[in-house]
Amino acid sequence: MDVRATLAVFRFEFRRALTPVRLAFWLGLACFPPALMALIQYQAGPSLSASLVTFILFVLIPEVVCLMGLLLWATPAIHAELEGRTWSYLAIRSGGKGSVLLGKYLAAVVWTALAAWLAISVSMLFAAPMGNILRLWTVLTVLVLFSSLAYGALYVLLGVVFLRRAMMITVGYTLIFEMLVGFIPAIINQFTVQYHLRGMLARWLPMDNLPGIWGGLFQRTAPAGQHIFILLAATVGLLTVAVAILHRRELVRADDN
Amino acid sequence: MIHLENVTKLYGSVMGVNDVTMSLAANAYGLIGPNGSGKSTLLNLITGQLRPTLGSLSVLGCDPWNNREMFRRIGVCPERDLLYHDVTGFDWVRYLLELNGYGRAEAAKRAGQALDQLGLSEAMRRRMGGYSRGMRQRTKLAQALAHEPELLILDEPFNGLDPLGRHAMTEVLRQWVRDGKGLLLASHILHEVEAVTDSFLMICSGRLLASGSAEEVHALLADVPAEIHIRCQGAARLARQAVEEELVQAVRFTDGDEGLVLSTRSPAAVYARLPQWTDDTNVRIHELRSSGESLETLFGSLLRIHRGGS
Numbered sequence: 001m002d003v004r005a006t007l008a009v010f011r012f013e014f015r016r017a018l019t020p021v022r023l024a025f026w027l028g029l030a031c032f033p034p035a036l037m038a039l040i041q042y043q044a045g046p047s048l049s050a051s052l053v054t055f056i057l058f059v060l061i062p063e064v065v066c067l068m069g070l071l072l073w074a075t076p077a078i079h080a081e082l083e084g085r086t087w088s089y090l091a092i093r094s095g096g097k098g099s100v101l102l103g104k105y106l107a108a109v110v111w112t113a114l115a116a117w118l119a120i121s122v123s124m125l126f127a128a129p130m131g132n133i134l135r136l137w138t139v140l141t142v143l144v145l146f147s148s149l150a151y152g153a154l155y156v157l158l159g160v161v162f163l164r165r166a167m168m169i170t171v172g173y174t175l176i177f178e179m180l181v182g183f184i185p186a187i188i189n190q191f192t193v194q195y196h197l198r199g200m201l202a203r204w205l206p207m208d209n210l211p212g213i214w215g216g217l218f219q220r221t222a223p224a225g226q227h228i229f230i231l232l233a234a235t236v237g238l239l240t241v242a243v244a245i246l247h248r249r250e251l252v253r254a255d256d257n
Numbered sequence: 258m259i260h261l262e263n264v265t266k267l268y269g270s271v272m273g274v275n276d277v278t279m280s281l282a283a284n285a286y287g288l289i290g291p292n293g294s295g296k297s298t299l300l301n302l303i304t305g306q307l308r309p310t311l312g313s314l315s316v317l318g319c320d321p322w323n324n325r326e327m328f329r330r331i332g333v334c335p336e337r338d339l340l341y342h343d344v345t346g347f348d349w350v351r352y353l354l355e356l357n358g359y360g361r362a363e364a365a366k367r368a369g370q371a372l373d374q375l376g377l378s379e380a381m382r383r384r385m386g387g388y389s390r391g392m393r394q395r396t397k398l399a400q401a402l403a404h405e406p407e408l409l410i411l412d413e414p415f416n417g418l419d420p421l422g423r424h425a426m427t428e429v430l431r432q433w434v435r436d437g438k439g440l441l442l443a444s445h446i447l448h449e450v451e452a453v454t455d456s457f458l459m460i461c462s463g464r465l466l467a468s469g470s471a472e473e474v475h476a477l478l479a480d481v482p483a484e485i486h487i488r489c490q491g492a493a494r495l496a497r498q499a500v501e502e503e504l505v506q507a508v509r510f511t512d513g514d515e516g517l518v519l520s521t522r523s524p525a526a527v528y529a530r531l532p533q534w535t536d537d538t539n540v541r542i543h544e545l546r547s548s549g550e551s552l553e554t555l556f557g558s559l560l561r562i563h564r565g566g567s
Contacts, residue, residue, distance in 0.1 A: 004355070004358070005358070008352060008355035008356055008361075009356070012344075012348070012352045016344065019343060084340040084341070085337040085338065085340055086337075088301075088335045089333075089400065090353075090356065091306055092304050092305065092331070092333050093328055093353060093356035093357050094326070094328040094356070095325075095356035095357065097323075099356065100356070250306065250307050251306075252301050252307060
């Protein structure tokens with residue numbers, strides 16, 4: 001991997017993200033969890049338990065905000081270049097196709113994580129009555145980091161494998177695996193990112209008073225370090241596979257000309 | 258500089274390049290062929306963006322596929338237009354130089370120099386979305402030149418340029434050739450290439466049909482029948498006169514008796530005799546049009562010869 005080239009791609013892509021439209025979307029993404037949290041707080045009043053607030057913020061920020069941000073920026077990383085017909089300018093650079101992919105991945109992760117961290121910080125205003133907000137802020141911030149890294153790698157890989165219908169397949173994957181299978185209390189849910197994020201949350205914050213089946217989902221199944229290791233290993237593995245596929249694929253065809 | 262041996266590229270069942278063998282020493286070459294002839298596929302093979310289905314190739318002594326070392330030594334200007342509307346020309350060229358391994362400061366210096374060389378000093382800090390087609394073409398050339406490659410590969414670089422732009426582009430390329438650097442210039446317009454180099458490669462339907470100097474190409478063109486399109490009253494009488502004087506190889510009627518196409522190897526003689534023929538046959542010509550030295554016709558003829566026809 002060419003670190004300098006990767007950073008060049010990251011800088012270039014991040015600057016390109018600073019347009020009014022993209023910034024408006026970023027702000028919208030960052031603002032909707034606190035807005036929703038405020039509404040819930042207003043409706044439920046003091047009856048809201050600390051566990052439930054944590055659960056809601058977990059679902060809204062490391063899950064929904066990160067998934068949406070990465071879906072939009074990580075999944076089409078390569079397809080956007082192909083569609084914009086700019087790929088052939090990048091593919092013939094000595095920095096390599098891998099640097100382009102990794103730089104765009106980094107830009108998507110940072111862009112998403114910044115929105116999520118802003119969302120967490122503003123949401124703390126409405127979580128204040130729940131007690132130790134510094135701990136809650138720290139835990140959610142760490143979860144956002146791992147969520148962005150892992151989901152970003154997963155979406156980048158899906159985007160490289162399924163170039164043409166990447167968005168559709170990624171949305172399908174997210175709904176079926178992360179949202180459905182991830183909640184099934186069976187071994188298969190251990191293959192989802194969400195399982196490990198939940199495991200870390202359960203280790204770091206008490207999730208005792210959740211109603212119904214939700215309580216069963218936040219079990220202290222393994223040490224937090226194990227979840228972190230699995231997510232980091234998955235991130236590295238997914239990115240390695242994505243770069244390898246990108247290197248082997250011929251992305252320029254006669255009909256592109 | 259470039260060596261291809263029996264290179265074939267298939268896209269599924271579609272033939273992109275068909276059994277091309279050629280060996281090019283370091284020099285400037287024009288790759289001529291009609292649209293869809295396989296020029297871009299051949300260039301994509303040479304620039305390492307495609308792998309041959311059959312055969313082998315080497316560029317600057319190495320296999321080009323995913324070859325990062327070779328990418329430093331070549332400059333490529335693809336045919337495709339630029340679509341980073343929100344980025345300045347300077348930022349884009351600097352970015353591509355950084356991807357080629359240059360540090361930020363060195364990349365900025367080289368980007369500025371290359372854009373300046375192509376007359377974009379004032380426009381380089383503006384977003385490319387506001388560029389004219391000609392400015393975008395020059396920016397594309399700047400990114401190909403900026404890292405001072407040994408071999409420059411250009412795909413239809415004159416597309417969209419106005420006469421002044423064409424002249425400026427031609428001058429830059431001529432200087433490049435004078436400096437003794439390698440150039441492969443693909444175009445479907447002969448005279449554009451002729452202004453830069455006198456070595457040609459002719460490609461059609463994915464096959465390399467001929468190669469040689471400008472004189473050799475013109476000699477080939479001289480043997481290809483030129484077509485003269487005539488719209489007149491009494492085309493049959495005029496055709497009979499032309500055939501009797503044995504100046505045409507074929508006649509074809511179009512639009513009933515009002516359209517005539519004369520196929521001849523001596524167009525000058527036909528034009529010289531035409532006034533006399535119209536007097537003799539009492540034919541009134543409404544329109545006279547020549548397809549001239551049609552490359553399409555030449556390619557058609559060469560392709561027939563290549564396939565074993567006559």
